[in-house]
Amino acid sequence: MSVRLADERFAADRELAEFTAGLTGEGAVVSFLGIARPRASSGEKVERLVLDHHPRLTLGSLNEIAAAARGRFGISSLRIVHRRGAVSPGETIVFVAAAAEHRRAAFEAADYMMDRLKTDAMFWKREDTPGGSRWIEPGEEDYSARERWNETPCRE
Amino acid sequence: MSVRLADERFAADRELAEFTAGLTGEGAVVSFLGIARPRASSGEKVERLVLDHHPRLTLGSLNEIAAAARGRFGISSLRIVHRRGAVSPGETIVFVAAAAEHRRAAFEAADYMMDRLKTDAMFWKREDTPGGSRWIEPGEEDYSARERWNETPCRE
């Protein structure tokens, strides 16, 4: 189980290569890459994203999500790498990978981790555009995606 | 849309890197790797897999699955690479990637392509073990996975 915060741009393909190199006979690997989009949902050009984080709770929240995925699905190995600080459009914000004997568990674990990361990972995301900056909150679809896994939702 | 058969071992991380290099602003990439397992479901050691294929229909079946995924989900780009011939344990049998504006479509498209590949891609898979060879057929769980997408199932 490998979970880390990245301050700098990282290569998702290298993460995938390292992750698969560490496997021991699993048949299925699902990975997800979240990439900083060049346009805001309004259509405005995004110059950069800034991910504010908490010095301890942010990594703690990633570890909790990873442990929950491991406990919940039959996955033998997983990885989360999440940027913090400034991220340029086109750069990878988050890399998630899950390996399992069979594909269903790997798909579900990756899907679950992403849904939880969107609402429960301790980050605050700001889009900087030529017209100004805007702090992002999860949308309704993020909360309902999170609730698909029907534990007690974290939303107040 | 890139679909191809590979006769030799290929590097899944390079496929992912090439795939993401070709993107134009998508925010989400889901990839799946199917890796040849060192053990059969019986527990026997697998020396190699052999994937028999049809000279035209195999590639046709992959293209059909890719086109169906593209038509069905909001994905802007996808890739399928599938081995044929002899595959050693630990080597990647299949690489699938889907990119979309948002993560749900990318997850569903990759999941869909894998379910269809398991039952509808025109391959015949043989496991060679020290005790002999065995031709694999999709299991009941593969057929029911395929039927989740509830088109007319291909099963006779």
Added chain:
Amino acid sequence: MKIGFFGRLRDSLGDEREIAAEVGETVAHFRIRLAALYPQAAHDLLSLRVRACVVDRIVGEDFLLGGHERIEFLPPLSGG
């Protein structure tokens, strides 16, 4: 007529055989003749899970083989 085999049929019968179709012969009838000729593969040759394919299309059991140069038998698929 050439007969092409795939998967486990290729293992038991080889890549290809050649047997003339009879006048007015259907796929169903041809399967029965093949099964008699190759008892080691009779179970598969008679199974409807093993599909018949002519000119790259799956054909039904009443398909008439006359005028075709090749038929192929496709066992259940297993990709991915």
Added chain:
Amino acid sequence: MKIGFFGRLRDSLGDEREIAAEVGETVAHFRIRLAALYPQAAHDLLSLRVRACVVDRIVGEDFLLGGHERIEFLPPLSGG
């Protein structure tokens, strides 16, 4: 007591401020005082979607601040 801010609160109020807690003061009461001091962030400081955190734990509105050196205010999260 130090007050730490994150996300949009950090943008409007800076990384940290320092204001002494009153004797027997709760989080709810402290929010009201802060909102009066920083009207530009009053909406967030009074919103229960902005959680209060002491010693790395989310605390409720009736939590007593006495004896603590730091409180943090966490706006709604947005990761991934």
